[in-house]
Structures are given as structure tokens and as C-alpha cells.
Amino acid sequence: MSYEKGKNPSSLDEEAHSYRNSPAIQDDDRSSSYSSGSYYSESKGGSAFTRFIDSFKPIDLEEDGIDTTNMTPMEKSIIASARHPLARRLKSRHLQMIAIGGSIGTGLFIGSGYSLYMGGPAGLLIGYLLVGYSMLCVIYGLGELSVQFPVSGSFNAYFTRFVDDSWGFTLGLLYATSWLVSFPSELIACSMTIQYWNTSVNPAVWVAVFYVVIVSINFFGVKGYGEAEFYLSIIKVVAVVGFLIVGVCIICGVGEGGYIGGRYWHNPGSFNHGFKGVCSVFIGAAFSFGGIELVALAAAETRNPRKSLPKATKQVFWRITIFYILTAIIIGFLVPYNNPMLLSGNSSEDIVASPFVIAIQSGGIKVLPHIMNAVILVAVVSVGNSSVYGCSRTLASLAVQGLIPSIFGYIDRAGRPMVAIMFTNLVGLLGFLVASENQGTVFTWFFSICSLAAFFTWIAICFTHLRWRWALAAQGRSLDEVAFVSPLGTFGSYSGILILSLIVVGEIWISIWPIGEPASNITFWQNCLSLPLMLVSIIAHKTWYRSWNRIMVKLEDVDLDTGRRDVDVELLKQEIADERETLRQQPFYLKFYHFWC
Incomplete structure (x- = not known):
């Protein structure tokens, strides 16, 4: 990735780590509130029609506190695509x-x-x-x-x-x-x-x-x-x-x-x-x-x-x-x-x-x-x-x-x-x-x-x-x-x-x-x-x-x-290792099923 002049190449890793461990990511309840369709219905009162109309308003997420001032366009796009609120x-x-x-x-x-x-x-x-x-x-x-x-x-x-x-x-x-x-x-x-x-x-x-x-x-x-x-x-x-x-x-x-x-x-x-x-x-x-x-x-x-x-x-x-x-x-x-x-x-x-x-x-x-x-x-x-x-x-x-x-x-x-x-x-x-x-x-x-x-x-x-x-x-x-x-x-x-x-x-x-035709x-x-x-x-x-x-x-x-x-890479490694060890101990037909299904 190309960094701007004066930009510490490791700063993106620090910012990304800060983002991954921020409340916006760690708090599953909050991050899933809008994903379950209840974001606006729980936070807004009024009739069903009012809530329906409000659903078309833009999502209002709290800032994650990431400083993008010195980021290159590519760095910004990576952060943006990762936190896009679909x-x-x-x-x-x-x-x-x-x-x-x-x-x-x-x-x-x-x-x-x-x-x-x-x-x-x-x-x-x-x-x-x-x-x-x-x-x-x-x-x-x-x-x-x-x-x-x-x-x-x-x-x-x-x-x-x-x-x-x-x-x-x-x-x-x-x-x-x-x-x-x-x-x-x-x-x-x-x-x-x-x-x-x-x-x-x-x-x-x-x-x-x-x-x-x-x-x-x-x-x-x-x-x-x-x-x-x-x-x-x-x-x-x-x-x-x-x-x-x-x-x-x-x-x-x-x-x-x-x-x-x-x-x-x-x-x-x-x-x-x-x-x-x-x-x-x-x-x-x-x-x-x-x-x-x-x-x-x-x-x-x-x-x-x-x-x-x-x-x-x-x-x-x-x-x-x-x-x-x-x-x-x-x-x-x-x-x-x-x-x-x-x-x-x-x-x-x-x-x-x-x-x-x-x-x-x-x-x-x-x-x-x-x-x-x-x-x-x-x-x-x-x-x-x-x-x-x-x-x-x-x-x-x-x-x-x-x-x-x-x-x-x-x-x-x-x-x-x-x-x-x-x-x-x-x-x-x-x-x-x-x-x-x-x-x-x-x-x-x-x-x-x-x-x-x-x-x-x-x-x-x-x-x-x-x-x-x-x-x-x-x-x-x-x-x-x-x-x-x-x-x-x-x-x-x-x-x-x-x-x-x-x-x-x-x-x-x-x-x-083309087939059967001149060029x-x-x-x-x-x-x-x-x-x-x-x-x-x-x-x-x-x-x-x-x-x-x-x-x-x-x-x-x-x-x-x-x-x-x-967000925890070491924990993820351990979970993957445990899953692979469990699979290794299973019978051949279960391994075959797991590979293809």
C-alpha cells in the first residue's frame, strides 16, 4: 500500500487495531440493532407508519474515533468498506x-x-x-x-x-x-x-x-x-x-x-x-x-x-x-x-x-x-x-x-x-x-x-x-x-x-x-x-x-x-486448530462429508 509522505506505515495497523477493538465492533448488541431491523423501531416512537417512514432516513452511527486525516485514499476505502452499515x-x-x-x-x-x-x-x-x-x-x-x-x-x-x-x-x-x-x-x-x-x-x-x-x-x-x-x-x-x-x-x-x-x-x-x-x-x-x-x-x-x-x-x-x-x-x-x-x-x-x-x-x-x-x-x-x-x-x-x-x-x-x-x-x-x-x-x-x-x-x-x-x-x-x-x-x-x-x-x-461468416x-x-x-x-x-x-x-x-x-487473531488461531484436530479424529466418511459439504 502506498503511504503519504511523512506517514508512519505502522500507523494504519494501530488504527485498524483500535477500530477492531472499539465498542462499535465489540458490542454485538449495538452493532446488530440495526441489522435485525429494530434500530429505528426501538429508538423511535410513533405509529407503524411513522417508523416505516423513518426507516428511509440515513443510518446514524457514532464515530469510531479513527483519524483518517493522513490516510491515503486506499486506506480510507478499506476502513470504509469494513464499517459500512449494511x-x-x-x-x-x-x-x-x-x-x-x-x-x-x-x-x-x-x-x-x-x-x-x-x-x-x-x-x-x-x-x-x-x-x-x-x-x-x-x-x-x-x-x-x-x-x-x-x-x-x-x-x-x-x-x-x-x-x-x-x-x-x-x-x-x-x-x-x-x-x-x-x-x-x-x-x-x-x-x-x-x-x-x-x-x-x-x-x-x-x-x-x-x-x-x-x-x-x-x-x-x-x-x-x-x-x-x-x-x-x-x-x-x-x-x-x-x-x-x-x-x-x-x-x-x-x-x-x-x-x-x-x-x-x-x-x-x-x-x-x-x-x-x-x-x-x-x-x-x-x-x-x-x-x-x-x-x-x-x-x-x-x-x-x-x-x-x-x-x-x-x-x-x-x-x-x-x-x-x-x-x-x-x-x-x-x-x-x-x-x-x-x-x-x-x-x-x-x-x-x-x-x-x-x-x-x-x-x-x-x-x-x-x-x-x-x-x-x-x-x-x-x-x-x-x-x-x-x-x-x-x-x-x-x-x-x-x-x-x-x-x-x-x-x-x-x-x-x-x-x-x-x-x-x-x-x-x-x-x-x-x-x-x-x-x-x-x-x-x-x-x-x-x-x-x-x-x-x-x-x-x-x-x-x-x-x-x-x-x-x-x-x-x-x-x-x-x-x-x-x-x-x-x-x-x-x-x-x-x-x-x-x-x-x-x-x-x-x-x-464468426461461424459461417466473413470477418x-x-x-x-x-x-x-x-x-x-x-x-x-x-x-x-x-x-x-x-x-x-x-x-x-x-x-x-x-x-x-x-x-x-x-478481532482476536490468536484466539481465532486456537479455535481453528481445535476444529481441525476434532475433524482429524473423525471417521473417514465424516471427513469426506466435511470436505465437500
């Missing part, structure tokens, strides 16, 4: 369901149809396997950091803290933009899904209905988001498991078409469009897997991250295996990539392109297609809900770090980043473009802004995890004080960076030379606009703040303490 109201059950089914949505239920067409069943499976493994590396590394530092903005704050503030600004902004664009597109997807049953009502009406539903959920704060995702995720998980069971039955000959087996792997074939077809699956897979990192984003709003986050992180392995890999296999057996219904879907928002519905219809099952379509509607609402949550929390984190206007960091007495939520809701009104003939073109260019953003974010998370480990070694500290250690260790982050980097190269290749300048910009935007953003930020003299934070200067909820 409500800690997410319970373990919320986090578990967010981890298992939180982002299962249009990417899997609908976008997988386009991926199947582009790459064939083998291409779809390979693409999901590669992206799935890289996501496992990402979430394990991110889980290690989030358990250690459950701060506002999570991985966005880690970019600033462990790498560089220009990284934090650029990647945080790209990530927020991804969710920002996703919200109106999910509203449009809701209206398109309804058209499976009703085509007489103007789709803009359905956009309005679901807009009100999603906005209302997020006005209830993180508890509203958590409860909604808990029940919506249960529905999605049950539906996917049910589909897998029905799919196996249809493959074995239960449906009208008789025994299917591996018929479609031979005719029309396992691959479509060759290696380029496999590369084209990656973008679809990114949209399918996108949102898994929301578990870590919710770290600052979780009551007990040290206990609940490791469990939620380990659930991702089962989620990837069951809900993505097995689904890709079943779809590849049930739907040929040249199915006319599949080909008629010309976008990821076209419900007719859902291979789930096509597979069940092909099996001759009359009622299930309607049930599956209802599940798809639930999934779309869920992802729209997550879009508001993910964007608003990222914007609030960027604001509290001083990377965007501070007004976005406004937190009310119920612990809601209200300005960021309202801004996200405002952009969501773009969903009414569904009534326009050119809405497809508009959203194509909107998505081009964040086309590769997911891959850049995931690469940055893996690199940040490596920087965290390197900083521990550089400062003579060990993993003995790390509450949750990634099962894949640094190997996972190295291999994750390698695979994700190769995927980005492949995406650039097929964007310059296209327009296609390249539509698929890869986020790459030059990222480079321009980093350069502009460094130029504006004149920080070209520092490419990255020095490992010796990385702050390894501020933001912990476990």
Missing part, C-alpha cells in the same frame, strides 16, 4: 439456498438451447465442464477471502485492497453494469414467458406487473431478498431435479418416441460448427453460471459468515455438478441440435428456444411443459430480483470506497442502500422497450458493454486470491489464522486463470471470424466491447488520480486485518 439479516438457510439455486435462471433454462444449437451436445457439455471447473476455482478462492473479510462489496472491495484501486473501480463498474443491464432484460424475458400462454395482452403490461413485484421485494431490504430467494430457489431446485428424473425416463423409452438412448449424439451428431461451436458455448455458459458469486457479495449482510459462508461455498460443487453438468447431459440426449423448435428461437429471451420445454413436449407429456414454463417464469423473476440486489450492493461498495459519487453509498436505517436501489430500479424501466420493434438491437449493444465482463471478473477474483496468499507469505503470516481455506488452494486459482484466459482468447477469435467488425464490437472499455477505464482512472507510479499494492503493505469480525 444490515446483517441473512441467515444460514438463506445463504444455503442462494448458493444452491440463486442464479439458476434464463441462462440455464433458455440460453442453454442456443448453446446446444451452436455447439451440439458434446460442445455444450465441454463448455459447461470448463466454465464449471473455473467457477469452482473462483468461488473457493472467493469464499476464503469472504470468510476472512466479510466487508461491504466483498470481491469488489478486495480488488482495491489486494491489487489496485483502478482494478476495483473498473471491474466493480463492469460488474454493476452487468446486473444493471440484466434487470430490464429479465423483465422482458418475463413478458415473453407469459406469452407461452397468452399472446393477446401487450407484453408491456406484464413488464409493469413484474417490475412492481421485483421492486417491492427489494424495498423490504436484504431480508426480503433472502426470503424471496429462499423460496424461489427451492422451486427451481425441485424443478431441475424433477426434470432430470423425467429426462432419464424419456431417454429410456417412457415417452411417445420410445427408446432414445444416444441417438442424437450420432444423428445429427455430437458437435456442431466444430471447435468454433465449442467456443461459442462459452458466452452462453457464462450467462448460465453468472451470479454464483452473489454468495460472497452477501457476506457483509450475513449474521455469521464464518459458519455459513464455508458451507454455502462448498454447495457450489454440487450445484455445478447436478444443475449444470447433468442437465447439459440430459438435454444433449433429449434434444437434437437441429430441432426446428430450437432453431426458431433467435435469442436467449425466446421461450420457444427452451430445451427443457422442447424435451418434455417431444416426450408427449401433456401437462409438464406448462409446469416447466411456470418454473422458467419463477427463475426469471429470481434473476431479476438478484439483478437489483447485485447491482445496488456493488454500487454502494464503490461509493463507500470513493470510486463513484458518494450519494450511491446512502444507507437508510433499515440497512438498505436506497439510492443505489432506486437508480437500479430507474434503469429497469428500460424493460418497457419490449413494446419497441428495435428492442433487440438496443439490448444487443447494452450487453456488449459487459459481454466478457464476467470472465474478467472471475479472472480478477482468482488473481486477488493469489495476491492474498502472497501477501500472507510476504508478511510472515500463515494459513493457521485463515478461518476457511480453499480446498483447491492456489492451484485452483492458477488453473482458473489459465482456463478463463483461454476462453477469452477463444471468444475474441470467433468474434473476429466482421460489428460482431467483434458486439461481443468484445467490454475489453477496450476495461482498458480505457483503467487508464483513465490512473491518469485522473495520477497513480501511474503504483501498478499494484506492495505485498508488504497489504492490510491483512481490517474488516475481520474475529
